[in-house]
Amino acid sequence: MVWLNEAQHYFDLSRDIAEQVAASFRALLADRQTQPVLVLGTLWNEYATTYTALPSPISKDLYPQVRELLAGRLLMVPERFDAPALREARILAIEGDRQLSHALKYSKEGLLAQYLAGAPALLERYRMASPPVRALIQCVMDARRFGVGSNVPVDFISHAVEDYLTDGEYAALSGDWLAESFREAGRSVHGNLAPLTTIRHRKSSPPDGGTPEARVRLADSLEQFGRVDRSPYCPPQSFWSAACELLESAEVLAKLAEAAIDRHRLYWARRLTERVVERRVDASVLTELAHAWVESDPGEAERLFLKSTELGDAGAMGSLGYRCEERGEWERAKEWFRRGAESGDGFSACELGRIYSELGDLESSERFYRRAIELGETESLGGLARVLVEKGGDIDEALTLLQRSICTMVRQTARVSMVSLEDDAGIQRSGVTPWSSRGESAGSARRIDEVGDVGDCAKFLEAVTAAANDGDAYGMRCLYYLLRSTDEVAADEFLASAARGGNSFAVVELARELKSRGDLTRAESLYRQSIGSGDNKSLVALAGLMEEAKNFEEAESLYWQAIDSGEIYAAHRLSRLKEERGDRDGAEEVALLAADAGHGAAARALSEVRVRRGEDGGLWLYGLNPDGTPSSNI
Structure with missing residues (x-):
């Protein structure tokens, strides 16, 4: 075990x-x-x-x-103990489990696991902490949510923490405030649990590099709390400055650069990016960082892709080919795709297969499609099948490839749609079988993937139907998308039946279908039903319907509800709505709120709208300062 x-x-x-x-x-x-x-x-x-x-x-x-x-092995654990689970816990407590007895006595609303983990006491310590201690904890929370390792350097924290304090709080600090704050944050509140724990190294096993660097670790429950509680905020300038000057890991610096890009803090994003480029770094890190720059600065993205290709990254070659193709530079695109395919990039090989197919060179197309499949690029399955049919080749192989392609596309679509595991848990609870069957559902999911990889559509249909009947979220999605690819009437009937049974996935998906067909009244009713059952993602969809109906006040209210529930991408749409209705200040306010929370696309979109009107030479042309004011630095 x-x-x-x-x-x-x-x-x-x-x-x-x-x-x-x-x-x-x-x-x-x-x-x-x-x-x-x-x-x-x-x-x-x-x-x-x-x-x-x-x-x-x-x-x-x-x-x-x-x-x-x-895949197929995730078991959702309810946040709260339900009545039957609490009864079992009380029996164990009566039989002599003192910790459980204590937790049952003092925990509230079934939050037994959280109490046993010391979460309430740690959270109370954080909320009641003095300003410098709270600032330390917030600084470490931000470091963790932006990708700094679980053991955060004390030197970095010491330099990053200052701007978390207001001017008045900073002026009131004692001479030894930093050491005192670290001591206070390290004091235990529940057993051996403390907000910050000092990491100690044994003399017999020192870290690489000799002398150990002082580091602290944030309590797990506070880390998870901080990811939610701190999500609307962009760290202050001292945080970014300390990161640039004191952190050494190229991977960590790249993650921080991506966080700065997401928040439209472009000056700090560029400084962090340069720190990454200066260091010995794995090419994949540069490639990922290049993707992060694509929307904000395509030129910077291309520079990083090129640097990554110099280090031999095949994926970067494919990305450059894709960008050249978007600009109509066909020969350069083919050359990058060729280099990518030769270096082992399945996407590049697949693109060459498509290009040669369009040019009528079926022999080359088949060769590259087969190479892409060897490299694990499943998008090539359907393309190779079409080429074989056009060539008059092996029809049995073509049929097998098409079946594998269908099974793969259905599973990919199902997984992409499962963007919220909490929603999936709700779907399973509202399915045919009770929540206690979730262990069997994991086995069903594995069976789906096993037969899907083989490409036997009959057995695949059998597997997804069995999983759907077990109330499994993945199985239900696979069955629906498989039916849609073969029999839309059967797919609609399945969706309507599941929606009548209260299945949240079916309700939302049926509402989308009705909207696409113009039946806005029934779509609205279903979205409201979904919201009533706790699905906050439907708030944005319903707000869109209200916009179409010219009910702008309710649309705005729904967008705000979505933002308050954590669906920050709703701010992008709300900013656009306010701009279209002439509320320029309101549009900027919402775009800034979105940028602070990591959705800088709203700020970019608003800036682009005003550029197209010939206004201002571009709003926030150089991005934002950490405090949200326009940056004047390039």
């Missing part, structure tokens, strides 16, 4: 190491000679969403091994 407490600490190591860890666990689980084997871990929802999300066609796949390790 292997126990991975807070599994993100293992999967958020440097990418190569994290992928090796995941690959090793996959091999262990597949090795019949070592069975039985149990690998059990805990993982917060947001990490699970990140690890299981499919990459876009032009971005590097960051977590392929982690994603496959987790």
Whole structure:
């Protein structure tokens, strides 16, 4: 048995190491000679969403091994103990479990696990902390949510913390305030738990480099609280300055640069990017950072892609080919795709297969499509099948390829649609079988992927139908999208039946279908039903319907509700709505709110709208300062 407490600490190591860890666990689980084997871990929802999300066609796949390790194996744990679980806990407490007895006595609303983890006491300490202690904790919260390692350097914190304090708070500090604040933040509140824990190294096993650097670790419950509580805020200038000057890891600096880009803090993004370029860095880090720059500064993105190709990154070659093709530079695009395919990039090989197919060179097209499939690029399955048919080649192979393509596309679409694991848990609870069947659902999901990889559509249909009947979210989505690819009437009937049963996925999907067909009244009714059941993602869709109906006041109210519930992308639409209605100040206010929370696209979009009107030479042309004022630095 292997126990991975807070599994993100293992999967958020440097990418190569994290992928090796995941690959090793996959091999262990597949090795019949070592069975039985149990690998059990805990993982917060947001990490699970990140690890299981499919990459876009032009971005590097960051977590392929982690994603496959987790596929079909995620079990949602309810946030609160329900009545039956509490009854079982009370029985254990009566039988002598003193910790459980204490937790049952003092925890509220079924939040038993949180109490046992010391979360309430830690949260109370944070909320009641003096300004300098609270500033320290907030600084570490920001460092963790932006990708600094779990053990945060004390030297960095000491320089980054100052601007978390107001002028009045800073003036009132004692001479030894920093050391006193670290001591106070390290004082235990519940057993051995403290907001910040000093990391100690044994003399017998010093860290690489000799003398250990002082570091602290934020309590897990405060880290997760901070990811939500601090999400609307951009860190102050001292944070970015300290990061540029004191942090050394190229991967960490790249993550911070991406966070600055997301918040339209372009001056700091450029400084951090230069720190990355100056260091010895894995090419994949540069490629990922290049993708982050594409919308804000295409020229900077291309510069980074080129640097990455110099280090041999095949994915960057494919990305350059894609960008050249977008600009109509066909020969340059083909050359980059050729170099990418030769270096092992499946996307590049697939694109060459498509290009040669369009040119009528079916032999070359087949060669590159087959190369792409060898490299794991499943987008090529359908393309190769079409080429074989056009050539009059092996029809049986073409049919097998098409079936594999259908099974792959259905599964990809289903996974992409599963953007919220909390929604998935709700879907399973409202399915045919009770929540207690979730263990069987994991087995069903594995069966779906096994037969999907083979491409046997009959067995695939059988597997997804069985999973859907078990109330499995993944199975229901796969069945719906499979039906839509073959029989739209059957797909509609399945969706309507599931929606009548209260399935949240079916309700939302049916509302989208009705909207696309112009039946806005029924779509509105279904969106309101979904919102009533707690699906906040439907707020944005309903707001869009209200815009179409010219009910702008309700649309704005719904957008604000969505923003308050954490759907920050709603701010982008609200900013646009305010600009269109002539509320320029309101549009800027909402765009700034979105930028602070990491959705800088709203600020870019508003700036572009005004540029097209010939106004201002561009709003926030050089981005924003950390405090939200326009930056004058390039």
